Amino acid sequence: MIPNVLSIAGTDPSGGAGIQADLKAFSANGAYGMAVVTALVAQTTTGVREVREVPAGFVATQLETLLDDVRPDAVKIGMLGDAEVILAVASVLDRYAPPHVVLDPVMVAKSGDRLLAPRAVGVLRDELLPRVDLITPNLPEAADLLGEPELGAVGELPDQARRLTELGAKRVLLKGGHLSGEASADVLVADGEAEFLRDERISTTNDHGTGCTLSAAIAALRPQRPDWSTAAHEAKRYLTAALAAASRLDVGRGHGPVHHFHTWW
Numbered sequence: 205m206i207p208n209v210l211s212i213a214g215t216d217p218s219g220g221a222g223i224q225a226d227l228k229a230f231s232a233n234g235a236y237g238m239a240v241v242t243a244l245v246a247q248t249t250t251g252v253r254e255v256r257e258v259p260a261g262f263v264a265t266q267l268e269t270l271l272d273d274v275r276p277d278a279v280k281i282g283m284l285g286d287a288e289v290i291l292a293v294a295s296v297l298d299r300y301a302p303p304h305v306v307l308d309p310v311m312v313a314k315s316g317d318r319l320l321a322p323r324a325v326g327v328l329r330d331e332l333l334p335r336v337d338l339i340t341p342n343l344p345e346a347a348d349l350l351g352e353p354e355l356g357a358v359g360e361l362p363d364q365a366r367r368l369t370e371l372g373a374k375r376v377l378l379k380g381g382h383l384s385g386e387a388s389a390d391v392l393v394a395d396g397e398a399e400f401l402r403d404e405r406i407s408t409t410n411d412h413g414t415g416c417t418l419s420a421a422i423a424a425l426r427p428q429r430p431d432w433s434t435a436a437h438e439a440k441r442y443l444t445a446a447l448a449a450a451s452r453l454d455v456g457r458g459h460g461p462v463h464h465f466h467t468w469w
């Protein structure tokens with residue numbers, strides 16, 4: 205059976221990040237995609253112009269309406285915007301207990317615009333992080349969650365990922381995309397064990413939504429694969445291929461999107 209996978213995230217009218225990217229990544233990775241919107245974001249490849257948050261009560265109503273009818277096989281959580289929305293999502297997770305929950309703790313867009321209120325970082329860390337199965341922070345997000353300086357070297361990733369598990373996260377995929385070097389390396393830590401996910405670094409400015417794509421692909425693949433490690437390695441290979449295929453796109457003047465291609469045609 206095709207897995208039903210839910211994205212809880214903000215929007216991107218240019219289709220490169222957020223809900224729009226998640227739905228494409230779900231489809232390309234063999235899942236049926238569903239989406240609950242947390243924030244309407246006026247953004248494109250060049251940056252964010254304005255954010256309108258969806259009231260927390262209505263995020264909860266969207267989730268309850270869906271979950272009373274459909275049991276998802278996995279959930280990906282992205283941009284939440286503020287503390288009230290975080291608490292609403294945490295409470296729905298408690299009541300419905302969906303399997304395979306991935307949290308991409310989105311805080312700042314590639315353009316530098318904030319997508320999470322600074323005072324909500326502690327709420328995300330204390331209330332949501334312990335309730336999910338995997339978190340996928342980038343380096344600034346990991347530093348913010350831990351109150352530590354941002355890492356500058358690949359060799360430091362495993363220890364910082366382990367410290368994030370000490371905050372209550374069951375598994376951590378710490379993304380090293382902001383580091384330079386020939387390879388693009390991330391680290392997955394679960395049960396104290398660390399393994400690297402390495403792939404070639406693609407030379408491109410079409411890198412808008414890479415983090416959204418990786419976490420969405422993991423959520424889509426997890427119900428179809430035996431464990432988190434297999435799903436994460438395969439999602440990473442998918443992302444690298446989508447980054448390479450981005451050279452076939454001509455979308456906008458800024459950081460263009462990756463290309464979520466389907467192989468049947």
Ligand SMILES: Nc1ncnc2c1ncn2[C@@H]1O[C@H](COP(=O)(O)OP(=O)(O)OP(=O)(O)O)[C@@H](O)[C@H]1O
Nearest residue numbers: 342379380381382388389404405406413414415416
């Ligand atoms: N040029 C690249 N080539 C290959 N992989 C890359 C490249 N840039 C980033 N990645 C990979 O993309 C994923 C996302 O990495 P990154 O650390 O940039 O996360 P992010 O900042 O959350 O992404 P975004 O905010 O753009 O959605 C990681 O797996 C990273 O290794």
Ligand SMILES: Cc1ncc(COP(=O)(O)O)c(N)n1
Nearest residue numbers: 214215221222313314412413
């Ligand atoms: C709704 C939403 N969610 C996440 C991102 C992060 O993606 P990026 O860092 O590539 O801008 C974004 N820009 N918009």
